Amino acid sequence: MDYAKESLKLHYQWNGKIEIGCRVPLETRDDLSLAYTPGVAQPCLEIQKDVRKSYELTRRSNLVAVVTDGSAVLGLGDIGPEAGMPVMEGKCALFKAFGNVDAVPLCIRSKDTDDIVNTVRLIAGSFGGINLEDIAAPRCFEVEKRLKECCDIPIFHDDQHGTAIVVAAALINAFKVTGRKQGNAKIVINGAGAAGIAIGNLLLDMKFGNVILCDLNGAICRGDDNLTSGQAAISLRSNLEQERGSLADVLRGADVFIGVSRPNLVTEDMVSSMNQPIVFAMANPTPEIMPDAALSAGAAVVGTGRSDFPNQINNVLVFPGVFRGALDARASDINEEMKIAAATAIASYIPDDKLKPDYIIPSALDRKVPAAVAKAVAEAAVKSGVSRI
Structure with a gap:
């Protein structure tokens, strides 16, 4: 199937993937009086007395905002908030289909951190949680940090933490399959943006072993020039031996490769230089190395972000x-x-x-x-x- 062509055709037909539904009867005058005026005044007054009642008397207890500035949409990059709307609607549809969570897209026409934070802060009382989506690094780190400080509801950047969680889950089981124990593995992550840093931090928190992050310039070490704030922070607890060099250099003897970067960066020689390798090549749609190539080079376990190969490592989980x-x-x-x-x-x-x-x-x-x-x-x-x- 030509997914691009067929998806565009269907999007014209669908005219949007989500819609608002009504949960109450509105057939009689009494129905109107109970759902709206005059009866609706009473729940308003209850919430005025105790704002926590908003979770019981409104849909807030099941409502999430999916927030983007359109600056890092899928593999498309900075395409703008309106162009990011189909992705945000898709995310909302997944929330409903898989978690029975009501979600609405909020696409903000600004890349200014203050604007984004203030917008979300001011509307937070309408929601039970905020899912930040497709906001470019390093701005996404600051947005999340500041919103966590000023909001009393969960703030979750799925590109960071959703990716980290599903990678950690896959790695737990990959360790079991290969007979490894958590604690002393050498794990190389290629891609030191939002996802890579979050994966690294969670794997360190779960004590999988020594994590080395790489970017275009090779291994990241503490004290390196031109590190982003997120890279500088994780450099203080990663790459314990302060290894330097290219991705190929640090992959020698490594137990795990995790790719959240670009296609075709890893060769069979690089995989064969590893130790009973676990390879999670998650660049989409083309991974850092194709599964058949990784397996022929000696990989023990291979995962990708794609649905047409085994071990799809997908945030929808x-x-x-x-x-x-x-x-x-x-x-x-x-x-x-x-x-x-x-x-x-x-x-x-x-x-x-x-x-x-x-x-x-x-x-x-x-x-x-x-x-x-x-x-x-x-x-x-x-x-x-x-x-x-």
Whole structure:
């Protein structure tokens, strides 16, 4: 199928992928009086007395805003907020289909950090959570940090943390398949933007081993010139041996390669220089190395971001369940404990006796995964003290 041609045709037919539905009867005068004036005044007054009642008397308890400035949309880059709208609508559709979470797209006509933060801050009282989407690095780090400081609802940048969670889940099971123990692995991440840094931080938090990030200039070390704020922060806890050189240099002897970068950057020789390699080549649509090439070079486990190969490492396994759990717990934050719980729940969904090199991660279409993730995330929210129920 020519997906581009067929998708464009269908988008013209659909005229949008989401719509607002009505949850109440509006057939009689009494229906109107109860759903609207005069009856609606009473829930308004209850919320005025206690703003927490907004979670019980409105749809806020199940409502998420998907927020973008259109500056880093999929692989298309800075195409603008309106052009990013089809992606945001798609994200909202996935929220509903997989997590029964109502979501609305908010595409902001500004790349100014102050504008974005202030816009979201001012509307936060209408939502139970905010999903930041396709905002370019390093601005995305500052936007998320400042919103977490000024909002009392979960702020979650899926490009960062959703990617990190699903990678961690896949890596838990890849370690089981290859007989590795978490703790002393050498993990090389190529791509030191939002996703790469978030993956690195979560893998370090989960104590997988030593993480080395690479960008166009090779391995990142603390003290390097021209590091972004996110790169500088992670450089203080990664690349413990301060290895320098190209991607090929640092891949020698590595246990894991994780690619969130560009097509065809990894060669078979680079894979064969690794140690019983785990290769997650997730550049889309063309990975850093094609799975057949990685396997022929000796890779033990291979995953990509694509649906036409085994082990698709896809964020749709993460964000519907994470937000479902956060909303169910009425959480004020999505913290590290909740992210780790989500990764563990996704990994544990596959029984150990079913794991094999081409089956380390559940299908992105398995509708039972979000429920398992939601349960684990809600429990973690309670244990970590961010639940408000």
